[in-house]
Amino acid sequence: MKQPGTRHAPQALSLLEAAIFMLRRNCSAALSEYYLGSLPFVLALLYFWSDMSRNPFAASYNAPAAFGMTVLFVWMKIWHVRYCRRLWHTLEGTELGTWSRRRFLAVAARQTAIHASAVLLLPLAAILAVPLGWAYAFYQNICVMEDKDTHSSRELVRRAMEQCMLWPGQNHLLLATMVLFGAIVLLNLRIGLLLLPYLAKWLFGVDTIFTLSGAHLLNTTYLAVLCAVTYLCIDPIVKAAYVLRCFHGAARFSGIDIRAALRPFMPPTVALIILFAVLVPSVNGRDRPSPPAADSLQHIEDAFDTQRLDRAIDSTLKQRRFAWKLPEREDDVKPSEKGWLEQTLAWLADVFRPVFKTIGGWIKAFFDWIEKHLPNPDVKTPDRASNWARPIRMILYLLTGGLVGLLLFGVARMWRRRTSISKPPLEAGLDSTVDIDDHNVTADELPVDGWLSLAEGFISDKAYRRAIRALYLSILAGLADQQRLVIARYKSNRDYVEELDRRSHVEPDLLRAFRWCIHHFERSWYGLHPVSLAQVDQFKQIRRTITGGDSFRP
């Protein structure tokens, strides 16, 4: 069965993201309070750890040292409460005032009394594993829910328990993510602390015990430092996430999130009236809320800029995605007195007006920028000859104009080049840039149609030898298009025959036709044998056999 309120549970990752965002926004005040409490305790704990680990006389003052640690632990918890309350007030949009001495003592007493049980319960929950998530959340909530209305430890425990039982899936996912994040932070710190002594040695030539031997990597103080710094890095985020979790949990019944959202827009009294009007029907559906007093409405109207609101609503409703839902009005259905051309132009003007306005704004901003950086010609100087401001302005205007002209010329040239590249193949075939007499010409320089057009041109000029070469290159281009050959400058005609033999050995006719073409091409091109029109026609016919798949009949 689905737990009530689960539908409104914020996602764990969203909660963490919001927590980090909140910390970044209120970084200085909240974190300074957090570290004011945590740093003394963590430093003292590391000292205590190191001292108890190595000092042979430490056993004699273990009890007073533990007393000092307890005092610092309580001190830390007070500041954790203060940190959580500051974040809570940020969410509410209110200011966290100073605490009286009485409040400090009450918080210290309650936190000490409740957190003492953590010494037993948290290790026990960790051993049992399953209840650890709830137990950890409970002790975090103890810090979060300690507000000014808390009067007893029992009440605080009840509220913290309510929040820790809420949305268990979200809580466990939150903890799992933070454990993973903590492991990554620990690894980073480990690498950093490992490299730092070597960096000092490299930069300053300082040899430390860490560079002389690697034994420190396994000593317990080193590991304790790593864990302590990791704790200091991630615990503020964990606490911020639990503040958000409790805030959303409490908001289900108190509506504090709505109140916080409304706070920037209106005075507190109006916010309370609206909140009351919203909440009363949900408490008792039969009771109709009485209309607010006239002076309250006046307050609301004063608080909102009504004209601005109307404009915003109108512009939103005119959007296409909302317009189709609106009922048609008689004014809209009635045919307009304007002609169709006038209507179209008016519509176009409406559509493009914002675009022109924006471009106009850019141009104006550009000229304003130039005006700002140019010397002012209105400055009257006693010596007219020394008033150089106007000529300089003219020169700068000319330079700007020249620059714009150069830019337009470059764009036009680039456009022309692009259009010449994207010419259709047939048109490109007539390009006279391909020199058929050049021995370095390859078949992939023109498409098949291009070579055929070139061959037709040579035939009409009675340059049959060149026509044979153009036809032969068109055969190679056609076979390359059919993926039977790969054109390359270094390949000889024999290479092409072998390649075709490998790829088309099941088509003996094709191979024989290709060999015939090579033989006649080489005879005419390299052997200087005379070529007649009849030979060219025969070559054309064989070419069609090769590219069209007809049977070969020489």
Add this chain to the structure above:
Amino acid sequence: MGLLIQSCLGFMLIWYAFYLIGLMLLAIPDAFHEGTVWDARWWENQ
């Protein structure tokens, strides 16, 4: 008064916990603290 007693008891419990942690650290051999317990020659010494 109830809160005062609760907080005093809590304080003493936390104090005792830290005292136990101190005792635990004192009871651990130096070789473990220094990390030399993981030395490879441990097997040879056995």
